[in-house]
Amino acid sequence: MSLITLTTDFGIKDHFVGAVKGAIYSELPDAKIVDITHSISPFNITETAYILKNAYKSFPKNTIHIVGVDSELSVENKHIAILLDDHYFICPDNGLISMIASEIQPTKIVEINIHNHISTSFPVLDVFVKVASHIARGGSLNVIGKEITDYKKLIEIQPKTNQRQTIIKGGVLYIDNYGNVISNIHKRFFQKIGKGRPFVVSAGRYRFKKIFNRYNEIVDLTLPEEKRQYDGEKLALFNSAGFLEIAIYRSNLGTVGGASTLLGLQYRDTVTIEFEEIVKPEFIPIT
Template identity: 30%
Template sequence: MKPSSIITLLTDFGLSDPYVAMMKGVILSINAGARTVDITHDISPGAIYRAATVIRETYRFFPAGTIHVGVVDPGVGSDRRMIALEANGHVFVGPDNGLFWLILQEATDARVVHLTEKRFFLSSVSSTFHGRDVFAPVAAHLSLGMALENAGVLITDPTPLLSPIPRLERNALVGQITHVDHFGNLISNVGAETLHRFLGPSRPLIQVGTLTIGRLDRIYSDVEEGMPLAFLNSSDLLEVAVNLGRASEVVGVEKEDLIGTPVRISKAS
């Protein structure tokens, strides 16, 4: 695979601290021709599942050969491995904590390397900032054409993602809210295929907190301003929103408790 000069960054660092800039500085010091692209740095701290879904949704819109660095790493400094992998024509670098598991599950062929070659790390590696000291320099070397296998040892047992899975419960499909976006929309872990398989020809009855919605719509303007709706979003996930409003404020659940709130779907009679 031809290496790309494009390196994307996804972290839970936020933008008020210099951590992201440090990573970019390391990359540019090794490959001055690299182009860094920020996917997001607003992942909630330690939210591996959310980071995994974001990188899966995003990477495919970049050119083949793009290198994607993900750093949502609550286990940094522990015995968790550091990895790089090639899958679906892209390269990914980050902690072995399930962050890239969804991509591996979709890959027809993939190679995963445990990063052990310290000559491609910074000379001094801290125990708390592997994003700067390991993942950024490895990504930069890969962008210069280094073979994946040169970075370490091939492995066949990457760590799976501990992810919430929709379940059947008393004739209902029960998922949960996994993300609240900038607009206050509630994004669930219920995918289109799972939903359609459960519903068949039936109309849905969707319950989230105190909110009940009795149909699937297609776009926000299918309902009146201020009214709630449910639809399958651009990532084929069930989403609950309010037209020109914030669903997060009308479901009767405190803001800090929204993540993990059950989404209960039954078949309307």
């Protein structure tokens, strides 16, 4: 039985998702299809990269991941199939794979070339499904495309630091279902640059001097329960995926609102961390 996942910006109102699933079952009646999400913001590549990176690792090896976001074929947006971390990804070469491939080198990449025999305005249905079915039957990647060695990099996924390594400059990568604002600054990068130095996180007009590892760490458990009034408090933390997140504790989008709304933070807004600079003492030679 083949396991195939779908990640798209199709939504669920239209026929697109149903048509793709129907085409897969027509090719592979025993396939198992899992929806990662169909609620990606339209054409949002970085959002796709973040969700896919954090979802695919939970699936077994040899899972086939079809990614349909910004998938229209063009000279600048080719289609690729990748074997990476023992998983197969069928997707446009628009940079979305770079968040995963930045940590794990792909085993093989091919540029899909079966378009020569297919005229389509719906490549996820007409091309990606055929490629996934070929892989599921044990077919070689070389049959559906020519091997290439590189893929498009998404530069905005990577945070930057200055020469003195006193500042990390990142940005808002994703806003989740709770309205929490997730940056592209990973805990490993923070620790590598910061080296334990005091710091200030700046997000919009707000400043944070502490980063938590869990939401409820903001609660002072030494206080009596009736005095713990932390709902709606803003905090910075490293989320379960290891990325720096700005959140509102126990936010409710229907009443209080999330961090994105209350703090005025949106996709691509700047998030910076400024570290205390270590000043080396000057030694005056004794004469």
